[in-house]
Amino acid sequence: MGTMDQDILRVLYTQEEIAARIKVLGEEMYADLREKDPLFISVLRGAFIFMADIVRSCPVKSDVEFIAVSSYGNAMSSSGAVQITRDIQQDITGRHLVVIEDILDSGNTLSYLKQYFLAKGAAEVSICTLLDKPSRRTKAIQANYTGFTVPDEFVVGYGLDYCQKYRNLPYIGVLKPEVYGGE
Ligand code: IMP
Ligand code: MG
Numbered sequence: 001m002g003t004m005d006q007d008i009l010r011v012l013y014t015q016e017e018i019a020a021r022i023k024v025l026g027e028e029m030y031a032d033l034r035e036k037d038p039l040f041i042s043v044l045r046g047a048f049i050f051m052a053d054i055v056r057s058c059p060v061k062s063d064v065e066f067i068a069v070s071s072y073g074n075a076m077s078s079s080g081a082v083q084i085t086r087d088i089q090q091d092i093t094g095r096h097l098v099v100i101e102d103i104l105d106s107g108n109t110l111s112y113l114k115q116y117f118l119a120k121g122a123a124e125v126s127i128c129t130l131l132d133k134p135s136r137r138t139k140a141i142q143a144n145y146t147g148f149t150v151p152d153e154f155v156v157g158y159g160l161d162y163c164q165k166y167r168n169l170p171y172i173g174v175l176k177p178e179v180y181g182g183e
Contacts, residue, residue, distance in 0.1 A: 005169075007179045008175065012171075012172045015170040018059070023057050025054065025058075026057025033062070033096070034060050039062065040063070040064045040096075041067055041088060041097055043066045043099065044067065046101070047101050050158065050159055051100045055100075065090065067088050069084055069113070070093050071083070078106060081107055087128070092117060092122045096123055096129075099117070099125060101130070102128040102131065103129060103130065105130070105133050129145070130159075131150050132150065136152055153174045155172055155175070156169060156173060157177065162175055
Protein backbone atom coordinates (compact mmCIF):
# COMPACT_ATOMS: atom_id res chain seq x y z
CA MET A 1 0.00 0.00 0.00
CA GLY A 2 2.78 2.47 0.85
CA THR A 3 2.33 5.53 3.01
CA MET A 4 0.32 8.61 2.17
CA ASP A 5 3.48 10.73 2.27
CA GLN A 6 5.02 8.64 -0.52
CA ASP A 7 2.21 9.67 -2.86
CA ILE A 8 2.88 13.40 -2.45
CA LEU A 9 4.99 15.20 -5.05
CA ARG A 10 5.52 18.30 -2.92
CA VAL A 11 4.04 20.04 0.09
CA LEU A 12 2.19 23.26 -0.76
CA TYR A 13 1.26 24.34 2.77
CA THR A 14 2.53 22.84 5.98
CA GLN A 15 0.36 22.26 9.03
CA GLU A 16 1.98 25.34 10.63
CA GLU A 17 1.38 27.55 7.59
CA ILE A 18 -2.28 26.50 7.45
CA ALA A 19 -2.75 27.23 11.15
CA ALA A 20 -1.12 30.66 10.84
CA ARG A 21 -3.29 31.61 7.87
CA ILE A 22 -6.49 30.43 9.57
CA LYS A 23 -5.69 32.51 12.65
CA VAL A 24 -5.48 35.68 10.53
CA LEU A 25 -8.53 34.75 8.45
CA GLY A 26 -10.58 34.08 11.57
CA GLU A 27 -9.73 37.51 12.97
CA GLU A 28 -10.73 39.15 9.71
CA MET A 29 -14.05 37.27 9.71
CA TYR A 30 -14.68 38.11 13.34
CA ALA A 31 -14.39 41.82 12.59
CA ASP A 32 -17.08 41.49 9.88
CA LEU A 33 -19.40 39.00 11.58
CA ARG A 34 -19.43 39.94 15.26
CA GLU A 35 -22.82 41.69 15.04
CA LYS A 36 -24.41 39.25 12.58
CA ASP A 37 -25.27 36.07 14.48
CA PRO A 38 -23.86 34.00 11.59
CA LEU A 39 -24.66 30.42 10.72
CA PHE A 40 -21.59 28.55 9.49
CA ILE A 41 -22.46 25.84 6.95
CA SER A 42 -19.76 23.33 6.11
CA VAL A 43 -19.84 21.51 2.79
CA LEU A 44 -19.18 17.82 3.41
CA ARG A 45 -16.94 16.07 3.24
CA GLY A 46 -13.97 18.16 2.10
CA ALA A 47 -14.50 21.10 4.48
CA PHE A 48 -14.86 19.16 7.72
CA ILE A 49 -11.35 19.83 9.01
CA PHE A 50 -11.25 23.46 7.89
CA MET A 51 -14.67 24.01 9.50
CA ALA A 52 -13.41 22.79 12.87
CA ASP A 53 -10.42 25.14 12.75
CA ILE A 54 -12.02 28.27 11.26
CA VAL A 55 -14.96 28.39 13.70
CA ARG A 56 -12.53 28.21 16.60
CA SER A 57 -10.42 31.04 15.21
CA CYS A 58 -13.51 33.23 14.71
CA PRO A 59 -15.02 33.42 18.21
CA VAL A 60 -18.34 34.98 17.25
CA LYS A 61 -21.61 33.79 18.78
CA SER A 62 -22.85 31.50 16.02
CA ASP A 63 -24.17 28.07 15.17
CA VAL A 64 -23.02 25.38 12.76
CA GLU A 65 -24.66 23.28 10.08
CA PHE A 66 -23.54 20.68 7.56
CA ILE A 67 -24.67 20.03 4.02
CA ALA A 68 -23.49 17.26 1.72
CA VAL A 69 -23.44 17.52 -2.05
CA SER A 70 -22.45 15.27 -4.89
CA SER A 71 -21.65 16.62 -8.28
CA TYR A 72 -21.29 13.65 -10.63
CA GLY A 73 -17.92 14.57 -12.00
CA ASN A 74 -14.94 12.27 -12.04
CA ALA A 75 -12.57 11.92 -9.09
CA MET A 76 -10.72 15.13 -9.98
CA SER A 77 -13.38 17.64 -10.94
CA SER A 78 -17.07 18.32 -10.51
CA SER A 79 -19.69 18.52 -13.22
CA GLY A 80 -22.34 21.20 -13.49
CA ALA A 81 -25.05 18.99 -11.99
CA VAL A 82 -24.87 19.50 -8.24
CA GLN A 83 -27.17 17.45 -6.02
CA ILE A 84 -27.78 17.81 -2.30
CA THR A 85 -27.41 14.42 -0.61
CA ARG A 86 -27.87 15.66 2.97
CA ASP A 87 -29.62 18.94 3.65
CA ILE A 88 -29.33 21.38 6.52
CA GLN A 89 -31.66 20.80 9.44
CA GLN A 90 -32.99 24.25 10.28
CA ASP A 91 -34.86 27.28 9.00
CA ILE A 92 -32.44 29.85 7.56
CA THR A 93 -34.93 32.64 6.88
CA GLY A 94 -33.27 35.99 7.46
CA ARG A 95 -29.97 34.46 8.55
CA HIS A 96 -26.48 35.52 7.60
CA LEU A 97 -24.82 32.38 6.27
CA VAL A 98 -21.14 31.72 5.88
CA VAL A 99 -20.56 28.70 3.65
CA ILE A 100 -17.31 26.96 4.53
CA GLU A 101 -15.73 25.11 1.60
CA ASP A 102 -12.44 23.32 1.01
CA ILE A 103 -11.75 24.58 -2.51
CA LEU A 104 -13.40 26.87 -5.04
CA ASP A 105 -12.59 25.34 -8.40
CA SER A 106 -15.04 25.62 -11.34
CA GLY A 107 -17.49 27.35 -9.00
CA ASN A 108 -20.32 24.90 -9.80
CA THR A 109 -20.83 23.77 -6.22
CA LEU A 110 -20.78 27.15 -4.56
CA SER A 111 -22.84 28.99 -7.16
CA TYR A 112 -25.47 26.27 -6.85
CA LEU A 113 -25.45 26.41 -3.05
CA LYS A 114 -25.54 30.18 -2.92
CA GLN A 115 -28.68 30.27 -5.08
CA TYR A 116 -30.19 27.44 -3.07
CA PHE A 117 -29.71 29.22 0.26
CA LEU A 118 -30.95 32.56 -1.07
CA ALA A 119 -34.05 30.82 -2.46
CA LYS A 120 -34.65 29.36 1.01
CA GLY A 121 -34.73 32.87 2.43
CA ALA A 122 -31.22 33.56 3.72
CA ALA A 123 -30.60 37.29 4.14
CA GLU A 124 -26.99 37.08 3.07
CA VAL A 125 -24.64 34.31 1.94
CA SER A 126 -20.90 34.78 2.36
CA ILE A 127 -18.35 32.28 1.17
CA CYS A 128 -15.21 31.25 2.99
CA THR A 129 -12.94 28.87 1.11
CA LEU A 130 -9.64 27.50 2.27
CA LEU A 131 -8.29 27.27 -1.28
CA ASP A 132 -9.14 29.14 -4.47
CA LYS A 133 -8.16 27.91 -7.94
CA PRO A 134 -9.33 30.91 -10.02
CA SER A 135 -7.74 29.62 -13.23
CA ARG A 136 -10.41 26.88 -13.40
CA ARG A 137 -13.48 29.05 -12.84
CA THR A 138 -16.45 28.66 -15.20
CA LYS A 139 -19.08 30.32 -12.96
CA ALA A 140 -19.03 33.97 -11.95
CA ILE A 141 -18.54 33.50 -8.24
CA GLN A 142 -16.00 34.82 -5.75
CA ALA A 143 -15.22 34.03 -2.16
CA ASN A 144 -15.49 36.66 0.54
CA TYR A 145 -12.71 34.97 2.49
CA THR A 146 -9.90 32.91 0.99
CA GLY A 147 -7.11 31.05 2.73
CA PHE A 148 -4.74 30.53 -0.17
CA THR A 149 -4.87 30.98 -3.94
CA VAL A 150 -3.45 27.86 -5.58
CA PRO A 151 -2.17 27.03 -9.07
CA ASP A 152 -4.00 24.58 -11.32
CA GLU A 153 -2.70 21.39 -9.74
CA PHE A 154 -4.61 18.64 -7.99
CA VAL A 155 -4.12 18.96 -4.25
CA VAL A 156 -4.98 16.70 -1.33
CA GLY A 157 -4.83 16.78 2.45
CA TYR A 158 -6.40 18.80 5.25
CA GLY A 159 -9.83 17.50 4.21
CA LEU A 160 -9.27 17.34 0.44
CA ASP A 161 -9.39 13.91 -1.12
CA TYR A 162 -8.51 11.86 -4.12
CA CYS A 163 -10.97 8.93 -4.33
CA GLN A 164 -11.87 9.58 -0.66
CA LYS A 165 -8.28 9.12 0.52
CA TYR A 166 -5.69 11.57 1.91
CA ARG A 167 -8.25 13.68 3.79
CA ASN A 168 -6.40 13.08 7.05
CA LEU A 169 -3.03 14.38 5.87
CA PRO A 170 -2.27 17.30 8.20
CA TYR A 171 -0.73 19.36 5.36
CA ILE A 172 -1.80 20.23 1.80
CA GLY A 173 0.23 18.71 -1.00
CA VAL A 174 0.28 18.05 -4.72
CA LEU A 175 -0.42 14.44 -5.58
CA LYS A 176 2.10 12.59 -7.79
CA PRO A 177 0.58 12.28 -11.29
CA GLU A 178 1.30 8.53 -11.33
CA VAL A 179 -1.10 8.10 -8.39
CA TYR A 180 -4.04 9.18 -10.53
CA GLY A 181 -2.70 7.68 -13.73
CA GLY A 182 -1.25 10.87 -15.15
CA GLU A 183 2.12 11.10 -16.88
P1 IMP B 1 -16.25 23.09 -8.06
O1 IMP B 1 -17.69 22.78 -7.93
O2 IMP B 1 -15.68 22.75 -9.39
O3 IMP B 1 -15.87 24.49 -7.61
O4 IMP B 1 -15.48 22.04 -7.19
C1 IMP B 1 -15.44 22.04 -5.86
C2 IMP B 1 -15.16 20.64 -5.39
O5 IMP B 1 -14.31 19.90 -6.29
C3 IMP B 1 -14.42 20.71 -4.09
O6 IMP B 1 -15.33 20.75 -3.01
C4 IMP B 1 -13.59 19.46 -4.13
O7 IMP B 1 -14.32 18.37 -3.58
C5 IMP B 1 -13.33 19.16 -5.58
N1 IMP B 1 -11.98 19.61 -6.01
C6 IMP B 1 -11.66 20.54 -6.90
N2 IMP B 1 -10.33 20.68 -7.04
C7 IMP B 1 -9.78 19.80 -6.19
C8 IMP B 1 -8.41 19.45 -5.85
O8 IMP B 1 -7.42 20.00 -6.35
N3 IMP B 1 -8.26 18.47 -4.93
C9 IMP B 1 -9.30 17.84 -4.33
N4 IMP B 1 -10.58 18.13 -4.61
C10 IMP B 1 -10.82 19.10 -5.53
MG1 MG C 1 -13.94 16.03 -3.24
